[in-house]
């Protein structure tokens with residue numbers, strides 16, 4: 001061990017994982033954890049549960065499991081809660097989502113039935129395709145935020161939780177840009193009291209979480225806490241946060257393939273991505289205003305990875321088109337097609353076709369688990385504000401102002417693991433490796 005390890009509080013007691021939205025992703029996550037706890041399934045896709053981390057030299061043979069290397073909450077210590085605009089419990093919601101087999105859901109019925117969503121903060125103006133009934137009423141948006149803070153406190157008491165984290169797994173809201181109301185805490189709080197339309201429900205949850213010193217991850221592309229007032233509140237209150245938009249499916253593939261093309265200096269004329277999906281997320285994204293939020297999140301990835309300004313011969317002016325088509329028969333089993341027009345030596349064109357028959361929520365659920373556990377770790381370590389080392393999990397990673405986001409999955413993974421090594425005082429791995437040849 002080369003440096004001093006950072007002091008990390010042990011994960012004593014229960015960790016409450018509060019999910020905003022009890023839909024396909026949330027129920028697949030919760031049902032999955034319950035099934036794993038009973039030995040019915042394996043946590044495939046979860047870095048915290050399946051991953052190892054190499055320490056020291058390649059010849060040292062030290063590669064512990066990530067969960068043995070850093071002190072993470074155990075699955076048995078997780079307690080789940082949620083808010084949703086529909087009152088159905090997690091059992092009914094899981095059946096409704098239609099992701100997992102009914103047989104599997106039946107085996108964890110009591111655990112799922114115990115999760116009854118709290119009333120949501122919701123306004124159809126921000127999600128046009130949804131119309132719910134299980135919604136809080138309040139004099140203004142500040143009153144709604146106070147109700148959410150009380151929900152958190154009540155949940156913590158009722159379930160004997162030592163700590164809480166929140167993961168936004170609710171529907172994608174309409175596209176919003178930061179305005180002067182989002183600049184300072186004072187202007188933000190005034191906007192809450194004034195019921196300003198610039199404050200979306202997701203921002204009310206985020207504000208309530210930060211005021212209550214509860215870590216918050218944003219799994220959707222909404223603006224949510226990515227505004228100066230809330231970023232400052234996170235730092236001032238010592239709360240770790242991360243987002244935005246879980247990196248699954250097509251964008252995951254993009255951030256795997258694009259770094260490879262760039263590594264070999266292969267050029268790109270265009271990348272056309274289209275997909276069909278039929279779940280409720282697809283229905284919400286069928287509204288142009290919600291789609292716009294998603295599109296922005298999906299489009300930025302290639303520009304940042306390929307750096308057209310640095311490599312104009314290879315990447316200047318490539319076309320990048322992303323389509324999402326709501327097609328009910330497919331349910332959660334999305335199909336994503338990519339047509340990639342590349343060019344090689346002397347400019348000769350070639351094509352790559354990808355047809356990814358994926359399952360959206362199966363890809364997203366392990367990310368929710370890892371984010372909940374890592375945010376809790378960050379909280380116990382005293383890390384505050386944006387947790388860029390968790391970019392690995394997001395399509396549109398939050399970064400410090402004026403810093404461009406890192407989208408390359410492999411750089412993101414290295415950053416994540418080096419952060420863990422740093423916390424434990426281990427040498428960072430640079431892959432230089434000259435010492436093996438001295």
Ligand SMILES: NC(=O)c1ccc[n+]([C@@H]2O[C@H](COP(=O)([O-])OP(=O)(O)OC[C@H]3O[C@@H](n4cnc5c(N)ncnc54)[C@H](O)[C@@H]3O)[C@@H](O)[C@H]2O)c1
Pocket residue numbers: 020021022023024025026083084085086097120121122123127130132168169170171172201202219220221245246247248249279280281284360361363364
């Ligand atoms: N599954 C993936 O691969 C993936 C990837 C990236 C992002 N996402 C995002 O994750 C989110 C969840 O996806 P999903 O497939 O579970 O969708 P879903 O429609 O099945 O679930 C969303 C749930 O949120 C509820 N909801 C909406 N607004 C709410 C509010 N203000 N408060 C509380 N609940 C609210 C809805 O009633 C619904 O039950 C979406 O925003 C989606 O875009 C999913």
